[in-house]
Amino acid sequence: MTMFDLDKVSGCLEKRFDEFSVIMFTNHDEQIRFSNGSRDLHNIWEESVLNVFVARGKRTIMTTIKEGSDLEKSIEELSKRLDQAPENPLFYGINDRRQNYAISDSSDMALDADDLADQAINGAVDAGSERMAGLVYAMRSRVEIATRYNRGNYNSLGVEAVVRSFKNDRSGQACGHSGIGGKLDAYAIGRRSAEGIRNVEKHEGREGRYDVILAPMAAGNILTSGSYAFSAHTVISGLSYLKDMIGKQVASPIVSIYDDPTDTMGMAYRFFDEEGTATKRVPIIDRGSLKTYLHSTSTARYMNTETTGNAGIISPEAWQIEMSAGDRTLDEMISDMHEGLMIMNSWYLRFQDYRNGVFSTVPRDGVYYIRNGEIKEYWDGIRISDSMPSILKNISALSRESEYVRWWNEIFPSRFPYMIVSGLNVTKSY
Amino acid sequence: MGGEFIDRIMEYAGQRSKYADVRYMETEGRGAVIRNGEFDESVYANDSGYAIRVLNDSIAMAYTDSEDWERIKSIIDDAVSRSKKPGKNKIYHGKAEKASWSEIGNDRVQDHSLEDMINILKEADSVAADGSSVRISALSDRYVHQIYENTDGSRVEGTYSRIFFNYLIGVSENDRYEQSSEEFGWTGGYEIFDFPYISESMRNDVSNLREIILAPSVEPGNFDVIVGPEISGIVAHESAGHPTEYDRISGREAALAGESFLTGKRFPYRIGSDKVSVIDDPTIKGSYGYYQYDDEGVHARKRYLYRNGFTSEFLLNRESASWIGTESNGSGRSSAWDMEPLARMSTTYIEPGDYSFEELFEDVHRGIYIKSFTEWNIDDIRFNERYVGKEAYYIENGDIRGRVRRPVIETNTIKFYSAVDAVGKDLRFSAGICGKGDPEQGVEVWMGGPHMRLRNMRIK
Numbered sequence: 001m002t003m004f005d006l007d008k009v010s011g012c013l014e015k016r017f018d019e020f021s022v023i024m025f026t027n028h029d030e031q032i033r034f035s036n037g038s039r040d041l042h043n044i045w046e047e048s049v050l051n052v053f054v055a056r057g058k059r060t061i062m063t064t065i066k067e068g069s070d071l072e073k074s075i076e077e078l079s080k081r082l083d084q085a086p087e088n089p090l091f092y093g094i095n096d097r098r099q100n101y102a103i104s105d106s107s108d109m110a111l112d113a114d115d116l117a118d119q120a121i122n123g124a125v126d127a128g129s130e131r132m133a134g135l136v137y138a139m140r141s142r143v144e145i146a147t148r149y150n151r152g153n154y155n156s157l158g159v160e161a162v163v164r165s166f167k168n169d170r171s172g173q174a175c176g177h178s179g180i181g182g183k184l185d186a187y188a189i190g191r192r193s194a195e196g197i198r199n200v201e202k203h204e205g206r207e208g209r210y211d212v213i214l215a216p217m218a219a220g221n222i223l224t225s226g227s228y229a230f231s232a233h234t235v236i237s238g239l240s241y242l243k244d245m246i247g248k249q250v251a252s253p254i255v256s257i258y259d260d261p262t263d264t265m266g267m268a269y270r271f272f273d274e275e276g277t278a279t280k281r282v283p284i285i286d287r288g289s290l291k292t293y294l295h296s297t298s299t300a301r302y303m304n305t306e307t308t309g310n311a312g313i314i315s316p317e318a319w320q321i322e323m324s325a326g327d328r329t330l331d332e333m334i335s336d337m338h339e340g341l342m343i344m345n346s347w348y349l350r351f352q353d354y355r356n357g358v359f360s361t362v363p364r365d366g367v368y369y370i371r372n373g374e375i376k377e378y379w380d381g382i383r384i385s386d387s388m389p390s391i392l393k394n395i396s397a398l399s400r401e402s403e404y405v406r407w408w409n410e411i412f413p414s415r416f417p418y419m420i421v422s423g424l425n426v427t428k429s430y
Numbered sequence: 431m432g433g434e435f436i437d438r439i440m441e442y443a444g445q446r447s448k449y450a451d452v453r454y455m456e457t458e459g460r461g462a463v464i465r466n467g468e469f470d471e472s473v474y475a476n477d478s479g480y481a482i483r484v485l486n487d488s489i490a491m492a493y494t495d496s497e498d499w500e501r502i503k504s505i506i507d508d509a510v511s512r513s514k515k516p517g518k519n520k521i522y523h524g525k526a527e528k529a530s531w532s533e534i535g536n537d538r539v540q541d542h543s544l545e546d547m548i549n550i551l552k553e554a555d556s557v558a559a560d561g562s563s564v565r566i567s568a569l570s571d572r573y574v575h576q577i578y579e580n581t582d583g584s585r586v587e588g589t590y591s592r593i594f595f596n597y598l599i600g601v602s603e604n605d606r607y608e609q610s611s612e613e614f615g616w617t618g619g620y621e622i623f624d625f626p627y628i629s630e631s632m633r634n635d636v637s638n639l640r641e642i643i644l645a646p647s648v649e650p651g652n653f654d655v656i657v658g659p660e661i662s663g664i665v666a667h668e669s670a671g672h673p674t675e676y677d678r679i680s681g682r683e684a685a686l687a688g689e690s691f692l693t694g695k696r697f698p699y700r701i702g703s704d705k706v707s708v709i710d711d712p713t714i715k716g717s718y719g720y721y722q723y724d725d726e727g728v729h730a731r732k733r734y735l736y737r738n739g740f741t742s743e744f745l746l747n748r749e750s751a752s753w754i755g756t757e758s759n760g761s762g763r764s765s766a767w768d769m770e771p772l773a774r775m776s777t778t779y780i781e782p783g784d785y786s787f788e789e790l791f792e793d794v795h796r797g798i799y800i801k802s803f804t805e806w807n808i809d810d811i812r813f814n815e816r817y818v819g820k821e822a823y824y825i826e827n828g829d830i831r832g833r834v835r836r837p838v839i840e841t842n843t844i845k846f847y848s849a850v851d852a853v854g855k856d857l858r859f860s861a862g863i864c865g866k867g868d869p870e871q872g873v874e875v876w877m878g879g880p881h882m883r884l885r886n887m888r889i890k
Contacts, residue, residue: 033868035682039517042490045768046505047479049495061544064475068432068497078474084544085462086469114515133684135868162868164685173685237465238564238600314471347688352805352818352836355564355600355607360816362809381814383807383840408686409870427890429814429840 535619
């Protein structure tokens with residue numbers, strides 16, 4: 001169904017510009033949304049689009065060209081607009097080295113969004129959910145890139161499920177995602193959403209500093225929101241809490257964080273970045289020590305280092321964050337806790353101070369008070385009010401089990417274990 | 431250009447469904463960013479496609495950017511087939527609308543070059559350069575043309591443009607850091623773009639941040655609090671607009687944008703003081719959330735969400751209106767051609783009262799004036815909420831005294847609205863991008879209100 005000829009497009013761009021990168025996405029995606037036990041909507045998307053970056057000297061511009069557009073006219077318009085742009089002092093070219101891509105083809109894999117939706121709903125119902133809401137995605141893409149130096153393509157496949165279950169006035173939420181290397185168990189996600197709801201007495205939360213078990217969704221909300229600081233572009237802008245910290249201890253020694261777009265078990269796998277650099281597993285924090293920022297060719301040349309394969313040509317970003325697992329089980333974490341909390345999920349994280357990573361976020365879908373190794377109370381009305389540097393340094397235990405999480409705009413595709421953060425600051429509204 | 435298949439799509443989908451509608455939308459958008467005085471990036475995009483909705487035993491939507499009839503037909507067939515599976519299948523029909531509207535102004539966004547945009551950004555940056563350590567300014571505009579048709583005979587054509595400016599300024603001193611981010615937006619052409627207002631805001635922010643950074647924190651306690659229009663605006667949006675979106679109340683958004691504390695309540699439900707009414711009004715000309723017809727072809731009108739301390743009306747699109755057997759009140763909005771229309775806000779504000787600014791302060795013995803905010807958030811039923819003050823002052827015996835740094839209101843919706851005992855006569859708006867749905871849709875909104883006085887609030 002592709003309507004563009006990438007050879008023709010790159011031929012046009014090559015003649016007119018010093019540098020270019022053109023990525024063509026041809027997508028066929030399906031989504032089923034459901035609530036209160038039945039389907040609300042079946043969405044089907046068919047789109048093909050070109051994302052184009054061009055440069056002449058240090059003048060840069062980005063555009064999208066849609067299917068059916070007059071290609072010559074669009075490129076003429078782009079050229080005209082590029083002439084109006086000032087020089088971009090942070091642009092130092094795109095990757096001009098020949099790249100080899102580790103392509104895995106997924107074209108034969110079957111996806112059935114309807115079946116996944118049924119499984120997710122059934123899982124929640126079987127585990128006692130009184131009502132539930134959620135969605136499943138089944139996504140297929142053909143991805144092709146051309147630059148002056150490299151060409152690459154692959155077929156991409158991703159599935160995702162999110163289910164939130166309710167029992168009386170309590171909720172539980174679970175999510176999961178998978179790429180070609182994994183298998184999404186939508187039934188288990190549905191079950192987990194309801195099984196996570198624990199039947200203990202409800203109390204108002206109490207302010208203070210607590211040792212807190214953050215479940216993978218809660219950890220994902222906090223740590224992926226804070227991942228802006230890993231980008232070299234953010235560091236250069238003066239907004240990263242990790243500025244001037246390369247080689248220094250920025251987290252607890254048990255913490256290792258990677259960006260791993262090569263993990264095809266997760267849905268956000270990709271084989272090249274937006275300037276054609278082959279992606280790789282990038283250690284960002286290794287046993288607490290900051291190893292690198294995430295780079296494009298331009299930010300790497302500016303900082304006198306190598307690209308990490310994370311372009312965004314102007315602003316590099318993480319593709320799929322992963323935190324190394326630990327050696328504890330969740331049950332051990334709970335039973336060893338003298339007094340603390342377990343927070344299953346969190347949302348609406350907002351920063352009052354990007355430079356120091358100061359934020360608050362609202363826990364949800366199960367906040368449990370633990371005393372002497374037992375879950376005693378269900379809390380509501382609380383908020384985590386702390387900072388990214390403090391949380392990274394105070395992670396005191398990690399679980400063996402970890403989960404692939406992604407949820408709405410709250411959690412980027414990532415993989416996290418359960419973690420204990422010591423002395424996490426908790427405030428409350430009422 | 432495209433859209434030539436809209437009538438054919440309507441006919442083909444309509445013949446195969448109990449109800450069908452189609453929206454063709456084309457957009458052209460430009461944007462540029464300046465960071466710390468230097469050009470950072472510019473983008474240009476044009477986009478178009480069809481959103482086709484069919485209803486049989488359930489509802490399905492197909493989105494395609496193709497102008498090839500065979501491919502369009504194929505995706506309609508797929509959607510029709512999916513809609514024959516069981517699911518929810520109610521939709522509000524209403525009367526057929528035949529209309530067209532336009533709000534592109536005289537100084538059209540397409541007539542402005544990238545060079546013009548960069549010049550505006552450079553001038554803005556220069557206003558804030560002295561005394562700040564971080565500055566990011568972004569300007570974007572978007573031209574939209576869309577046609578909506580449905581099987582009930584509606585055909586609504588709309589053309590509009592919107593302009594958005596946002597900035598972030600950071601100030602560092604002695605290991606302390608303070609930041610401010612602000613957003614401005616309008617619907618229309620560049621004649622409505624209020625650069626003097628933006629530059630005044632940036633200039634004030636730099637000087638304020640330099641003083642805030644040195645200010646003392648508040649000793650936690652109970653105070654009378656006067657909040658400025660920026661706070662009353664975010665409160666109106668978060669704790670009146672969102673909880674009255676009926677798809678939240680019904681649970682349709684439960685796993686995503688969340689539910690509402692109004693779920694399961696009998697209406698009208700008491701929210702707080704009778705001094706407070708909250709309005710959502712898409713018809714305010716020039717506002718960032720302005721429209722004459724929503725993205726489901728329903729005529730827009732003003733609606734009271736809370737009236738004199740009680741719930742009054744919900745935000746409804748065609749789907750949620752059908753669940754309670756009433757008319758859509760024109761809240762169906764979609765951020766792009768490939769997104770479903772959801773019940774959304776437009777311009778949400780607290781209705782002004784009759785107090786002057788000075789009168790609000792007159793009998794405050796010990797209080798805090800919080801003029802603007804930095805961080806905020808609210809839980810998924812829009813009840814447990816927090817607003818961290820940016821520009822804020824002590825009040826003693828009716829007079830503004832010294833500044834305070836980051837005072838925090840952490841409360842709930844009922845407590846907040848119940849504490850209001852006086853509402854000012856001034857009214858001011860700010861812009862925002864409101865998120866909802868999955869894939870997440872950011873739609874353009876305004877929010878606002880007057881100064882308000884709240885009695886005996888806990889401040890941290």
